[in-house]
Structures are given as structure tokens and as C-alpha cells.
Amino acid sequence: MSTRESAPPKTSWKRYAADFIKAPRQAKAALIGSLLLVAVSPSAFSALTPYVAPAYAMKTGTTPSDAILLFVTVPLVIGPLLLPVVGRWVDRRGARRVAIPAVVLYAITTAAIPLGAGRVWLLETLLIVASVFGFAASLGVVFKIISTWFPGHRGIGFGLVGVTSSVAGAVLSPVFQWLVNGDTPAVSSAVSAHPAGKPSGPPPVSAADPGVFTGLGWDGVYYVAALAIAVVGIPAVLWLVSEPKVTPTTGPKLLEANLPGVPFRQAIRTRAWIFIVLLLTFVSTGPVSIRQNAVDFFGQNGIDSATVSLGLSVLFSASVVGLLVAGTVLDRARRPWIVAVLIATVPVGLALALINGGSLALFYVAMALLGFATGAESALGPALIAKYLGLKSFGSMQGLTLAITGSALALAPYAVSAIQASSGSYTPALLMLVGLTGIAVVLAALLPKYPRPWVMPAPAGDDVPSRPTPAS
Numbered sequence: 001m002s003t004r005e006s007a008p009p010k011t012s013w014k015r016y017a018a019d020f021i022k023a024p025r026q027a028k029a030a031l032i033g034s035l036l037l038v039a040v041s042p043s044a045f046s047a048l049t050p051y052v053a054p055a056y057a058m059k060t061g062t063t064p065s066d067a068i069l070l071f072v073t074v075p076l077v078i079g080p081l082l083l084p085v086v087g088r089w090v091d092r093r094g095a096r097r098v099a100i101p102a103v104v105l106y107a108i109t110t111a112a113i114p115l116g117a118g119r120v121w122l123l124e125t126l127l128i129v130a131s132v133f134g135f136a137a138s139l140g141v142v143f144k145i146i147s148t149w150f151p152g153h154r155g156i157g158f159g160l161v162g163v164t165s166s167v168a169g170a171v172l173s174p175v176f177q178w179l180v181n182g183d184t185p186a187v188s189s190a191v192s193a194h195p196a197g198k199p200s201g202p203p204p205v206s207a208a209d210p211g212v213f214t215g216l217g218w219d220g221v222y223y224v225a226a227l228a229i230a231v232v233g234i235p236a237v238l239w240l241v242s243e244p245k246v247t248p249t250t251g252p253k254l255l256e257a258n259l260p261g262v263p264f265r266q267a268i269r270t271r272a273w274i275f276i277v278l279l280l281t282f283v284s285t286g287p288v289s290i291r292q293n294a295v296d297f298f299g300q301n302g303i304d305s306a307t308v309s310l311g312l313s314v315l316f317s318a319s320v321v322g323l324l325v326a327g328t329v330l331d332r333a334r335r336p337w338i339v340a341v342l343i344a345t346v347p348v349g350l351a352l353a354l355i356n357g358g359s360l361a362l363f364y365v366a367m368a369l370l371g372f373a374t375g376a377e378s379a380l381g382p383a384l385i386a387k388y389l390g391l392k393s394f395g396s397m398q399g400l401t402l403a404i405t406g407s408a409l410a411l412a413p414y415a416v417s418a419i420q421a422s423s424g425s426y427t428p429a430l431l432m433l434v435g436l437t438g439i440a441v442v443l444a445a446l447l448p449k450y451p452r453p454w455v456m457p458a459p460a461g462d463d464v465p466s467r468p469t470p471a472s
Contacts, residue, residue, distance in 0.1 A: 102136040110222055182215030279343065350465070
């Protein structure tokens, strides 16, 4: 399947944008369906855990760190581990056949989470299972859908996935806070005031005023989340999500047999994929560690929590810019060195955070740099895998990559917090992060040259993928 053309010539931005806008109707519908799946994915619903974890800790007497381990760390470590298997199913059977049962089970298991109240083992099991189906119904399928429908615009398509996740998180964050806590005062201060023992009870609410909404609590909010998954996700899969049909070839009646690219067993041994996984794993540890420990870390420099909250808004806003910039640049770039430039903002941002002595200017610049890299990093993985390895085993390779990098995302903030607790300072942890992210930049600079673009087989019937521009 080495039907590949020569290196693509440059084309104008106007032609690039016009080709994307003129994509076939089915391609646009599939993109919209994919983005709707992302909007109700565990990535978007991560805006729920900052409010669920402290509410659970207050109600049960669990320490905040144990609550974070229960609701965040363990589900996010185990949830993506089955993505390589999901990707394999997608490669062999198609995205829609995998997404339909996955999204239904995602809604059911999310609704079942409140049943674990009072039994930690059952609650953790339900959180893990919901995370597994959630990732399978979203990240397990959307990258393959975009790759096949938009061969000339994969970078911007992958960027839109990250933009959707970021925007959904920003919009849902205050909604989830209100659903969990209602009109009562915020609970975070009560939790932080009792880090080692049983937290104090919930903020008092006047029993004489029945009009005060006291919130649904940590458990009741999951019924609303499950309803959103069912109402948004199931119709998106049934009516919007699809893949282009390709001309059948002789051999196994499997979708992967008709797609160009490197087989899975060969792909995982390539220098390109090994470097991609390592650089993404290393570079992802920096922004997420700063984000999760921001209040305590910057508080030691005299920056209050309200200012930190504004800085996090800057980070999320910059991540949207990073997603769009990285997506469009990767679609048009002819050399991989641009990847090193994009992710070099991480060690620079970490260094600025480390030397910050209370300067608000350095604080905002550091958060903007880390946010830009967060967005860029989200688009890099799938775009580079498609460029180097093609589509034959794309779902499997992307799933395996997400499983590895997802574990780093879940463990890094906890490790940084643990190092700070043992040493009394964030400096050792941040120096380690600067070193790791610096290695990621070096690995990006050492990426091999891009191969000639993989050419999609002729489509069957009227299902025509977005025709790649000469630069695809």
C-alpha cells in the first residue's frame, strides 16, 4: 500500500480554507457528530470533578487527596487503557459500529454511579467502567472519522476536537458547580481548611427558605450527566457519524484492508511512533501539573486564588489558540522541526513559573505559554501518526498513544504534589518537569522527515472524502 505521491507543494491559505468549507455534506455531518461526542466525553466532563471530589469528601469525611484519587486519578489512568483495543475494533469494523454500543453503555454506567454511594469499591468500579465506555465512545472513534473524511485537513479537524473539549469544559464548569452545590457557598474553602481530618459539614442553609436550591450533591449530578450523554451522544452516533466507503479489495472483508498505511505490528517498532509517544508523554506532564496544583503553588508566591483563577482562564483561552494554530500549521508544514517550536513553550513556561517571585506579568505569560502548548499537544499526536503511519492502523495507534499519555496526565499532578509534601517545596518537582519537557523538545527536533503523503483509495459510490489539497 505504498501508493504515495511526492512532497506536497505549498498552497494558499485561501485554497486551504475553501477546500475545508466545501467538504461533502456527509463529511460535515460526521464532523459535527464527532464534536458532539467530544462535548459529552470524559474529557469535557472533567469540569465536574473539581466540584464532585470536595463535595464527596465533605459528605463522607474522606480526605481531599483520597477523593481526587477516587474520582480523578484512577479512572483517568485505567479508562484510556482499553483505547488500543477500541482502536483495533474501529480499524477492522468501522467507527459507527463501535460508537453505538459504547455511547449507550456510557450513559447507562454514568447513571449507575450514584449506586456506589457508601461502598467505595463499587463506586470506583462504576467510575472506571463509565470512563472506559466514555473514552471508547469519543476519543476512540472521532480521530479515525476525521482522518478518513478530511485527509487534507486532519490538523485543523483534530484541533477542533480539542477546542470543543476546552469550550465545553469552560461552559460546563459553572453549570456543574451550581448543580452540585446549588446556591450555597462554595465548599472548597471548607475542604482546604481540613486537609488531614474529617472535613466540616456542608455550609448551613436556612431551612426556613424552601426556595434555596441546595444542589444535587456529588451523586445526584451524575443523573443529569447521564441524561446529557443519552440526549446528545446517541442521536449523534445514529444520525451523523459515518465513514466514507472505499473500493473493496481482495482479501479480508475488513475496513483496514482497504486503507493505506503501516500495519500495527510494524508501526509500533518505527522510530517515528516511539519518538511521538515519548515526546507527547513528557511534554504533557508540565501543563497539567501546574494546572492542578496552581492554587497552592502560586499561593506560595503571594498570588491569591482569585488571580490564579483568572490565570487558569488565560491558560484555557490560550489552549484554544494553540489547537487552531498547531492544527493548521501541521496541515501545511513540510518539515517536522515545527513540532519542536510548538512544544518549546512548555519548558519556557515552567521556567517562568519557577522563577516567579510574585510577578503577575510573569504569571500570566507562563500560563499563556503552558496553555498554548496544551492545545498544540492535543493536535500533535493524531496529526503526526496520520502523517507518518497512514490510516491502516490509525485507530489502534492513536488508542495506544492516548492510553500511554493519558496515564502520564493522571499521575503527574499527584506525583508533583507528593514531591512537594515530602520536600516542602515545589522546586525539585518543577526542575524535573523542565528536564522532561526539554527532552521532549529534543525528541521533536530528531523526528524523521515526513514520508510522502498516503493516498486514500478511490471511494465507492457517492461517499467522497474531502479531496485533499496538493499540500495534504
